[in-house]
Amino acid sequence: MKRRQQGILTGMPFMANITPRTFVDDAGRNIYIAKAPARVVSLAPSITEMLFALGLDEDIAGVTEFCNYPPAALTKPKVGYARPNLESLLALKPDFVVAPQEFLRAEILAKLDELKIPVFLLEAKTVEDILVQIQNLGKIFNRTPVSDRLTKAMRERISEISGRVAASGKRRVLYVLNSHPLITVGPGSYIHQMIGLAGGLNIASGTPMPYPRLSMETVLGEDPEVLIFPVGSLEGIPKSEQQEWNRWNGLSAVRHRQFRDVSSDALNRPGPRIVEGLELLARAIHPEAFADDPVMTRP
Amino acid sequence: MMPTLSHPPSSQPTHMVQASNTVPRSQEIDHHTFQQSTLTTKRWLTIIIFLSAVSVATVVLCLQFGTQYIGLGEMFGIIWRTITSFPGTADSDVTATILMQVRLPRVLLGFLAGASLAAIGVTLQALLRNALADPYVLGVSSGAALGVSVAVLFGVGTTILSVSALPLCGFLGSLMALAVIYRMAVSYDRLPIHSVLLAGVILNAIFSALIMFITSILDPNRSFGMMAWLMGSLTAPALPALSVFSLYVLLGLFLLLRHVGVLNLMAFGEDAARSLGIDTERVKRNLLLLSALMTGAVVSFSGMIGFIGMVIPHAVRMVFGADHRLLMPASVLIGGAFLTVADTLARTYAAPSELPVGIVTALAGGPFFVYLLVWRKDRMS
Numbered sequence: 001m002k003r004r005q006q007g008i009l010t011g012m013p014f015m016a017n018i019t020p021r022t023f024v025d026d027a028g029r030n031i032y033i034a035k036a037p038a039r040v041v042s043l044a045p046s047i048t049e050m051l052f053a054l055g056l057d058e059d060i061a062g063v064t065e066f067c068n069y070p071p072a073a074l075t076k077p078k079v080g081y082a083r084p085n086l087e088s089l090l091a092l093k094p095d096f097v098v099a100p101q102e103f104l105r106a107e108i109l110a111k112l113d114e115l116k117i118p119v120f121l122l123e124a125k126t127v128e129d130i131l132v133q134i135q136n137l138g139k140i141f142n143r144t145p146v147s148d149r150l151t152k153a154m155r156e157r158i159s160e161i162s163g164r165v166a167a168s169g170k171r172r173v174l175y176v177l178n179s180h181p182l183i184t185v186g187p188g189s190y191i192h193q194m195i196g197l198a199g200g201l202n203i204a205s206g207t208p209m210p211y212p213r214l215s216m217e218t219v220l221g222e223d224p225e226v227l228i229f230p231v232g233s234l235e236g237i238p239k240s241e242q243q244e245w246n247r248w249n250g251l252s253a254v255r256h257r258q259f260r261d262v263s264s265d266a267l268n269r270p271g272p273r274i275v276e277g278l279e280l281l282a283r284a285i286h287p288e289a290f291a292d293d294p295v296m297t298r299p
Numbered sequence: 300m301m302p303t304l305s306h307p308p309s310s311q312p313t314h315m316v317q318a319s320n321t322v323p324r325s326q327e328i329d330h331h332t333f334q335q336s337t338l339t340t341k342r343w344l345t346i347i348i349f350l351s352a353v354s355v356a357t358v359v360l361c362l363q364f365g366t367q368y369i370g371l372g373e374m375f376g377i378i379w380r381t382i383t384s385f386p387g388t389a390d391s392d393v394t395a396t397i398l399m400q401v402r403l404p405r406v407l408l409g410f411l412a413g414a415s416l417a418a419i420g421v422t423l424q425a426l427l428r429n430a431l432a433d434p435y436v437l438g439v440s441s442g443a444a445l446g447v448s449v450a451v452l453f454g455v456g457t458t459i460l461s462v463s464a465l466p467l468c469g470f471l472g473s474l475m476a477l478a479v480i481y482r483m484a485v486s487y488d489r490l491p492i493h494s495v496l497l498a499g500v501i502l503n504a505i506f507s508a509l510i511m512f513i514t515s516i517l518d519p520n521r522s523f524g525m526m527a528w529l530m531g532s533l534t535a536p537a538l539p540a541l542s543v544f545s546l547y548v549l550l551g552l553f554l555l556l557r558h559v560g561v562l563n564l565m566a567f568g569e570d571a572a573r574s575l576g577i578d579t580e581r582v583k584r585n586l587l588l589l590s591a592l593m594t595g596a597v598v599s600f601s602g603m604i605g606f607i608g609m610v611i612p613h614a615v616r617m618v619f620g621a622d623h624r625l626l627m628p629a630s631v632l633i634g635g636a637f638l639t640v641a642d643t644l645a646r647t648y649a650a651p652s653e654l655p656v657g658i659v660t661a662l663a664g665g666p667f668f669v670y671l672l673v674w675r676k677d678r679m680s
Contacts, residue, residue: 066518083515178524180465181532181653204651212652213527216401216535217366220393247537250396 023140026129027101027121036142037096037118043084044100047122048073049271050134051098053150054143062092069265069273086111098122098137124190124270125210127197131155134272150272157275158197165199165286173200173285174224174253177211179241182219186212190270198282199289200226220250226285227253230264260284338622346619350632354410357636361406361643362398366650369398401535408541409533409642409656410635411548412601417615417634418555419590420608421627425566426586427492433609434594437480437495437587438502439473443598444529445506446472448513451525465528466540466599473595476502480591481584492569495587531602531657533642544600551593552631558586559623566623606660607634610668617671637664 022032039061042048048067051060057072064081067073079089086108089097094117099109101123112119120140124130131151138147173195177183185191185202188210195202203222204214227245229237242259249255262284267277283290363369369377377395416434423432434440450468479502480495510529514522536544561582564572569579597604611634612626619629638656641663645656 081518178527180524181527181534183524183527186652207652208649209652211523213532213655215366215646215651215653217397217646218651220397220401221366223393244537248396248400250393250400 023120023136025119025121025136026123026133029121031118031120033096033118033140036140037094039092039094040096040098040141041079041089041092041094042067042098043079043081043104044098044122044269045069045265046124046269046271047098047100048076049269049273050137053272054134054138054141054146056141056143059141061094062089084108090115096120096140122270125188126193127158127190127274130190130270130272130274133270154272154275158278161275161279161282162197162199164289165282168199168286168289170199170201171225171285172203172222172252173226173228174203174214174219174222175228175230176237176245177230179237179244182214182216183211184214186210190274191267194267194274194278194281195228195285198278198285200281200285216248220248223250223252225252225256226258226260227251228260228262228281228284230267231261232264232268338620338625343625346625347628347632350629354632354636357639358406358410361639362402364643364647365397365402366647367394367397369394374398404538404541405533405535405642405646406639407545408536408600409639411545412533412597412604413607413611413638413641414552414631414635415548415593415597416604416608416638417611417630418552418627419593420634421612421623421630422555422558422562422586422590423608424612425562425623426583427496428566429492429496430613431609432496433605434590434597435503435603435605435608437476437499437591437594438506439476439480439591439594440598440603441503441506441510442476443469443473443595444603445509445513446470446475447528447599448510448525452513452517466536469599470595473591473598476506477588477591477595480587492583527655528602530655531604531660532653533601533645533656536600540600544596547596548593551589551596554589555586555593556627556631558582559627562586562623562627566621602657604638604657604660606657606664607638610664611637614668614671 021034022030024030038059040051040056040059041062042051042060043064045064045067048060048063049069052070052073060073060076062079063073063076064084065078066081067076067078077088077092079085079092081103083105089108089112097112097117097119099119099121101121104119104121109119109121120137122133124133131154134151134154135144135147138144138150175185175191175195177185184204185195186204186207186209188208192202192204192210203219203224204212206218207214227242229242231237245251245259246254253259262280263277266273266280269277359371359374362374363371373394377392377398381395381399419434420432423434423436424430426432427436429436446468447465449472450465480498514525517525561572561577564575564577565579565582572582573579612630615630615633616626619625638660641659642656644663645654645659648654648659
């Protein structure tokens with residue numbers, strides 16, 4: 001809640017007590033960055049995608065071993081994701097580190113603070129958070145024209161997609177993040193919000209958590225019409241595991257064979273590609289809205 | 300024919316520790332001799348019938364609660380309709396589906412898993428004469444967990460007979476751990492208790508390290524799901540899997556129950572047991588294997604649910620005494636009922652989301668156990 005207020009406040013002119021080069025990250029920390037960083041290390045695939053999208057190819061000094069997009073990321077030096085190796089991180093001589101708040105270990109953060117390497121923590125709870133993060137990074141790297149253009153294009157595409165499916169009405173959706181035990185997305189996660197934007201009604205809306213374990217009783221009671229399985233190179237629900245859902249033949253989604261694969265890379269990474277993820281999600285939930293448009297509108 | 304036994308001191312160390320501080324030793328032995336001598340058929344029957352009734356009532360009650368409450372009449376109506384209808388013509392009503400396909404399998408799994416964990420705990424505590432022995436001490440459970448972790452690492456999601464492959468991988472992992480234990484059991488002419496314990500602890504350490512290793516190289520998104528499994532979760536199993544599991548575990552429970560007399564002797568001391576004509580090495584090997592095989596199955600289906608195997612036998616011993624003829628069946632019934640209740644809390648407390656049942660067992664059972672400890676101490680002094 002506190003973080004969301006800051007997201008709103010960052011754009012407000014009355015924060016004059018903060019110098020223009022001081023930035024507030026998603027953990028609420030004030031970070032002063034005198035000039036645009038020249039050697040940045042990204043500690044999450046989503047962050048790597050944001051940095052590349054801002055055209056910072058030359059400034060990226062290191063990425064994680066899970067960063068596989070854009071292809072240029074594969075050639076960058078690698079550091080760990082949740083447990084980055086501090087030595088290999090320091091060997092890259094970063095003057096700026098961008099990290100996901102939920103996965104970065106506290107002692108790594110403490111050590112980087114001690115070494116006076118600024119760390120900017122990101123955490124996306126809503127789609128708007130992701131857009132704000134891109135704009136913040138644009139300001140930090142003096143790339144506001146690029147970030148403004150990017151976020152504007154993302155906003156336009158989001159409203160275009162949600163406009164397309166708006167007429168179709170809401171369909172009940174279950175997003176299967178993990179089958180054993182069943183883990184899904186709930187309010188407080190941006191994917192939950194994206195399901196809504198894509199014309200879906202998340203059946204886990206009643207849970208208080210962003211990534212709840214959902215009871216099968218709830219699933220049967222709420223009766224999803226579409227099952228979404230994120231599928232990707234690194235993670236995802238394989239087809240054979242999807243077949244297990246066939247035993248719940250009381251579900252509308254099973255009776256009407258509404259099992260849909262969505263690229264987990266595009267959807268599970270809170271970066272610039274979520275608009276692609278949103279379109280995939282919208283196509284999965286409302287294929288009829290895209291019937292006359294079988295190809296992706298943009299790459 | 301069961302020889303009359305005085306209480307075997309080593310099988311009840313928690314008692315000994317607290318008792319030695321408060322009461323003279325002779326008094327303690329008197330206390331237990333008294334309990335021992337009072338295990339008449341009448342007392343046994345009374346307690347077992349009472350506990351069975353409590354267990355049945357618990358199961359019925361737990362079947363009623365969930366995301367929606369199902370009244371008694373409706374519940375038995377649905378069960379009756381399912382029994383009397385032709386197989387295959389399943390009830391299409393949502394409440395019926397929830398009751399018959401989600402809640403009933405889950406409650407059965409919970410009861411059997413809890414009963415097994417408690418029975419294995421009783422067996423191992425008697426066999427290893429160690430108060431801290433529990434089903435996980437053999438390293439079998441972490442073997443099962445490792446099996447599942449490896450399956451997740453290599454993206455094994457295949458189904459066999461429409462049953463998830465994860466329990467199977469877990470069971471293979473536990474068999475691997477079992478092979479090590481068995482190898483020890485046959486390579487030593489006589490199997491020293493402390494080597495079993497030591498090997499179990501070391502196996503646990505190695506397997507836990509491997510699990511940690513796998514967790515650390517996995518994408519956090521995927522290790523998230525794996526960690527959730529490790530924390531213990533009873534998810535409704537498919538009917539074929541549940542039938543296999545039930546038959547397997549019931550056979551194991553039956554075999555363990557048949558050994559209560561031998562366990563009494565073993566807990567008394569191996570030398571004493573041997574002098575009474577018991578082939579202690581064979582008993583140890585058979586019961587260790589049986590415990591390991593059962594632990595593997597339980598962990599494969601329900602993840603790592605700690606606490607029950609260690610604490611339920613102690614709690615039951617405090618209330619009903621240390622005679623395994625009563626301790627074993629009472630632990631089976633109470634262990635089963637306890638896990639059923641814990642799982643009902645886990646799936647209703649934060650509904651529609653669920654809590655990991657391992658957390659509930661420890662949080663709900665721990666304080667009660669401490670209370671029992673204190674209460675017993677007061678009563679004895």
